[in-house]
Structure formats: C-alpha cells, structure tokens
Amino acid sequence: MSERLLDVTDLSIEIETRSGPATIVAGIDLHVDKGETLGIVGESGCGKSLTMLSLLRLLPNKIRVAGGRAEFQGRDLLKLSRRELRQVRGGRIGFVFQDPMTSLNPVMKIGAQLSEPLIYHRDMSRADAWKRSGELLRLVGIPGAEERLHSYPHELSGGMRQRVMIAAGLACEPELLIADEPTTALDVTIQAQIVDLVKELRKRLGMSVVWITHDLALIAGLADRICVLYAGTVVEDAPVDQLFATPGHPYTRGLLASIPRVSGSTMARLSSIGGTPPEPGRRPSGCAFAPRCPLAQEVCRQNAPALQPMQGSSNAHRVACHFAGRLMSEAA
Amino acid sequence: MGAQPLIRVEKLQKHFPIRLGAFGERAVTVHALDDATFDIAEGETLSLVGESGCGKSTTGFAILNLHRPTAGRVVYQGRDIATLDEKAMRPIRRDLQIVFQDPYSTLNPRMTVGDAVGEPILFHGLCKRSELPHRIERLLADVGLPPRFAQRYPHELSGGQRQRVAIARALACQPKFIVCDEAISALDVSIQAQIINLLLDLQEKYGLTYLFIAHDLAVVRHISTRVGVMYLGRLAELGTRDQLFGEPLHPYTKALMSAVPEADPVAERNRHRQILEGDVPSPLNPPPGCRFHTRCPIAMAECRTIVPEWRDRGEGHFVACHAVPA
Numbered sequence: 001m002s003e004r005l006l007d008v009t010d011l012s013i014e015i016e017t018r019s020g021p022a023t024i025v026a027g028i029d030l031h032v033d034k035g036e037t038l039g040i041v042g043e044s045g046c047g048k049s050l051t052m053l054s055l056l057r058l059l060p061n062k063i064r065v066a067g068g069r070a071e072f073q074g075r076d077l078l079k080l081s082r083r084e085l086r087q088v089r090g091g092r093i094g095f096v097f098q099d100p101m102t103s104l105n106p107v108m109k110i111g112a113q114l115s116e117p118l119i120y121h122r123d124m125s126r127a128d129a130w131k132r133s134g135e136l137l138r139l140v141g142i143p144g145a146e147e148r149l150h151s152y153p154h155e156l157s158g159g160m161r162q163r164v165m166i167a168a169g170l171a172c173e174p175e176l177l178i179a180d181e182p183t184t185a186l187d188v189t190i191q192a193q194i195v196d197l198v199k200e201l202r203k204r205l206g207m208s209v210v211w212i213t214h215d216l217a218l219i220a221g222l223a224d225r226i227c228v229l230y231a232g233t234v235v236e237d238a239p240v241d242q243l244f245a246t247p248g249h250p251y252t253r254g255l256l257a258s259i260p261r262v263s264g265s266t267m268a269r270l271s272s273i274g275g276t277p278p279e280p281g282r283r284p285s286g287c288a289f290a291p292r293c294p295l296a297q298e299v300c301r302q303n304a305p306a307l308q309p310m311q312g313s314s315n316a317h318r319v320a321c322h323f324a325g326r327l328m329s330e331a332a
Numbered sequence: 333m334g335a336q337p338l339i340r341v342e343k344l345q346k347h348f349p350i351r352l353g354a355f356g357e358r359a360v361t362v363h364a365l366d367d368a369t370f371d372i373a374e375g376e377t378l379s380l381v382g383e384s385g386c387g388k389s390t391t392g393f394a395i396l397n398l399h400r401p402t403a404g405r406v407v408y409q410g411r412d413i414a415t416l417d418e419k420a421m422r423p424i425r426r427d428l429q430i431v432f433q434d435p436y437s438t439l440n441p442r443m444t445v446g447d448a449v450g451e452p453i454l455f456h457g458l459c460k461r462s463e464l465p466h467r468i469e470r471l472l473a474d475v476g477l478p479p480r481f482a483q484r485y486p487h488e489l490s491g492g493q494r495q496r497v498a499i500a501r502a503l504a505c506q507p508k509f510i511v512c513d514e515a516i517s518a519l520d521v522s523i524q525a526q527i528i529n530l531l532l533d534l535q536e537k538y539g540l541t542y543l544f545i546a547h548d549l550a551v552v553r554h555i556s557t558r559v560g561v562m563y564l565g566r567l568a569e570l571g572t573r574d575q576l577f578g579e580p581l582h583p584y585t586k587a588l589m590s591a592v593p594e595a596d597p598v599a600e601r602n603r604h605r606q607i608l609e610g611d612v613p614s615p616l617n618p619p620p621g622c623r624f625h626t627r628c629p630i631a632m633a634e635c636r637t638i639v640p641e642w643r644d645r646g647e648g649h650f651v652a653c654h655a656v657p658a
Contacts, residue, residue, distance in 0.1 A: 043520035043521065043522065044520055143610075157611045157612075159611055160611065187383035187384055187547070187612075188383070188547065188549075188588065188591040188592055189383065189587060189588060189591045189607075189608045190383075190611070191591065192590075192591035192593075192605055192607050192608075193607055193608075193609075195593075196605070196607060214520065214521060215593070216521070216595045217550065217592075217593040217594055217595040218593045220593065220594065220595050220596055220597040220600050221593050221594075221597065221600030221601065221603070240597045241597050241598065244595065244596060244597050254522060255521055255522060256595065257525075258521055258522050258524065258525035259521065259525075259550065259595050260525075260528070260550045260551050260553065260554035260555075261550065261594070261595065269529045269532060269533075270525040270528055270529055270554070271525070272522060272523075272525035272526040272529060273522040273525075273526075274526075276490045276492060276493070276523065277520070277522075
C-alpha cells in the first residue's frame, strides 16, 4: 500500500457575488500518494487552479473555502495558523505558477529570489544560499548558472524564466510540487525540455507532483494518475492508462474524442461536445454535465452522481456518472 | 499542384525598425520575415507552423498587406498587391479576410453581433439596407448561431460563440481567402473541435482557401493540405501534409514533430524524444548562415556562413538545409 501524502475531501469553494455566495468548487475529493504524479485536467473555469491555490490559502479576494478538509502529512492545511502555513509554503510544498513574468520579482536578482526561501526555511547563511541557488540553476539546466544569478528576470527568455520558477519551487526540496500549467506559455520544443526536467527531478528527489493542465496529450506522458474536473467537481479519477483506454465519463470521452490524433485519419470532422461549460458559479443542479451530455436522462438532472468505482474495473478507477457502467459495455 | 495558384508569394520580406534603450537611442531591425517564396493553391488549406516569434503571423499580415512588406511580391489575380496603397487595396480586401486569435479583443464591445457582421457588407455596398437583416441571419446560420444572436453584445457570448461571430464577419463579403491567425488557439479543447469542424464545413460549402497559422501540430495535421515550417523568420520546409509528417527532411521539423506530445500514455512512454538544446536566438540579430545552426544537431561548417537555398527536392517538397541532398 502506498503512502498518502495529500488527501483532499469534500472541498468546496465559493465566490462572493452581489446576489450572495456562488459555488465554484462543489465538494472535490482527491489524493496524492508519495512519489506519485497526479494530473489535474479540465477546461478553463472548471476550478482546477483554485482548488490547488486554496490548499496554500492563496485564493484571491472574495473567493473562500466553504468547507472540506485537506490533509497533508496528517495535518489539515485549511486549519493551519499563519505561522505553520509559512513553514509549508515553499518549504514542504513548492508551487510553480503559469506565468513566470508576473510571479518573479522584476527588481530582484535571480540569485536573491532563489536564496530567499533557503534563508527562511533552511536557516542558510546568505553565502551558502547563494551557492545553493547556483546549484539549483544548474539542476534545471540553465547554462552559465553562476553568472545568471546576477541577472534580472527581464534579461532571461521565457523558457529560462520558467526554469527559474521551477528552481524556486524545488529550492527547499519539497515533498510535493504543485505546477499550474507551467508550460502553457512556452513553445513545444521548450515544453519538451521542461517536461523532461520535471520527470528526471521527480525520479532523483522522490517527490510527488500535481500537474494542472488542459492538455491531455501533454499529461499522457507525464502523470501516473489523472483527475478530470468539470464545473467544479471531479468527474473521473483513474490511472493514466485506464483513463485513456477505457474512459468512463461521457465528458472524458468527449474530451478525448475531440483531440485530433497525430496518427488518426485526417480531414474528417472531429467529434465535439455540443454547448459550452457553465459559467463558474452557475452550476446546473444535478449532474453539471447533463445539459451537454448525449446520455443524460431525468435522473441526471435531478441527482448529482457520486464518484464511485467503475464496474468491472479496479477500485482505482472512479467515475461520477449514473451511466458509467453502460458506457463501458458500449465501449467493449 | 498543377492548378493556377490563388496567391503567389515571392521573396517576401518584412523588417521592423525599432528603437531600443531608455531614450530610444539604439536603432535596430527585427528580421521578422525573410525570403519567403511559396504558392497558395485555390481551395487548399496551407498551414504555417513554428514557435512564437518565428514570423508565421507576420507572413499572414504581409500577404494581406496589413503590414506593408519591406521587399518581395504578393501576386493575386495577376497583380502585385504588396505595393498597393490602402485605397487601392480596399476592393481587394473583400476577397482576402482574416480571423484573429483573440475573439475578446477583435469585436467592438459596443456593437451588436448583427452590426459587427453587417458592417463589412454595408462598407463594400454588397446589398440593400432592406436586405441586410436577412443576409446577417444567413451568415449567423452559416456559423451555427441562431438569429436572435444578432441583437446580442460580445460580452454576452462565450469564447467559442465570439469566434463564430468573427468567422461570420470574415465571411460577410464572400471572400476567396481567409487567414486564420491562431484562430482556435485560445479556445478550450471541446470548443476547439467545434470551430475546426465549422471551418472545414465552410471550406467545403464555399470553396474557401485558408492560410492557417497555428502552433498545435495535431490540429494542423488534421486540417491541412500542405504545411510550411518556419524558424526565426525563414521557411525551413514546406510540403504536403504527408510529406511533412511522414518524411520530414529538415532537422528542425524533425525536432518539432518529436516534441509534440500525443494523447496516448503507452506510446508516450516508449517514445524517443529528440530534445533541442538552448533557446531560439533573437530576431534582432539572427545568426548568419542557416538560422537554425546554433541549435542544430547536425550543423556543419558551411551552415554557419552560407544561407541554405530554398529548393524543391521533388514533388513540391521544399527544404532549406545544406544537409539534405539535392
């Protein structure tokens, strides 16, 4: 049995609006084991970023956690004091944000930014931290690392800045690295470099990774397990091979079918999911996907389905759909 | 291709002079596009791919004379349109349209969908005012929007719906050629598929020719007749989709293809990726010789000094690389 590192149960997030609070994330359950890479997949507005931000209590104004627990190494992250929280942030849990240009301090040298968490969390002297920062830059594959410590963020290219962000996330050798679309702003050849780097570091440092993305192709080669989010709920949670081979939820199937395959037939019409996802905070009652679902029945509009193990599959493959079993028999 | 090309691009070049430094004291030139030569055949989808800053959008803009080319020719219906002024361009613009990446910033927030779609029709005087509502309704139907959308404002629409409106606007004056500049890149996966299908349907219905500018190779493979690969302002390779994806010749094309992940975990695990080292150099000061030589795994001495010739290696498969035998 593998060891649980992070266990999120029934997490809900609300946004304050003029007409009262509206639910954005509605009771999410997810977990990460030690050494595991979890991919969180979903389209814009599905709550994937907010869920992870809420764990470190980094939610923007007017958005707050409405309920649930998030146990990390046996302690509820949502109940930590500010002081305890500071130990976790950047120490045990590293975070890499999407946009390196806005998350790096533009008037601080790279070396100083990397040194900061080391001095704070690891009680290093300024000189030791600077030296360690150079090693970190070398670890993420930045050429001329020692000179680069003296650079400012604007002097680096996008790929280099993202490497610096990853180095900062890794500085204190966290047990968990949360990466929020870290390659979305980068070109494919640079993306391939970053993905390789994270894979290698994961192996070398034995850390767990949560990788948030909308790109199913990217996550296919990276994750051990994938959670698919739709309108603030987990609709499917499965080991990566099972998710791609036997997707259980109609939304997952729709997503997979709408990706053009490099090896697929061409010029044919792609199968697409009709309609558009609900606006955050305007979730329909019952199953949130029902208005777009080809299989939806009355029961789907009435009752929200729970995340349950899929019939004829391992317990590790869970789906939130009233008709998940039927889907499988059709696929077989 | 055989058939008469719709558009012929010859030695097209676009340089942007800019000023750098705190007081703009350093005048420099961005070499956004150099020496692009290719045809666009009627009814085809020609895609341009490459990484950000490689000049693919600049090529689209230069063809439409939205950026006046620094040198070279764009031949459309027997005329070089690259040197025409705005007034002379106006009647030609009816035929040549563009759809941009960001449907949030390309639609006027104070204009209803109907007004936005109707504007080019009125501008070019293509129908009577009394017929306009009917024309608008038909255009909206073409892009899969119900007639009531004519009264809506852009902020009331989702990203996919806005992109449909932008496409309807481009279709309004019955064009022959549409540049799709990253037209689907900003959309969510499930919506992306809807818009790709729409573009394919419209092409079939109206015999449209597309220049499709994109960085998502899976999408490009799905919809293209031919594909051109650009690197740092120059074309590296151009050929039919099967030539490009089946037997890429240029080392950059090979690296680009190998960097694209595929939605198949088993294939991904067993795949050998060719990872390029380093970053793309600055277009302010592109390397001499072949612009790819600083990252090329097989660069030779001549690559550092001599610009490789853009040549047909048989059956319309163009490559610019010293290492590819003639």
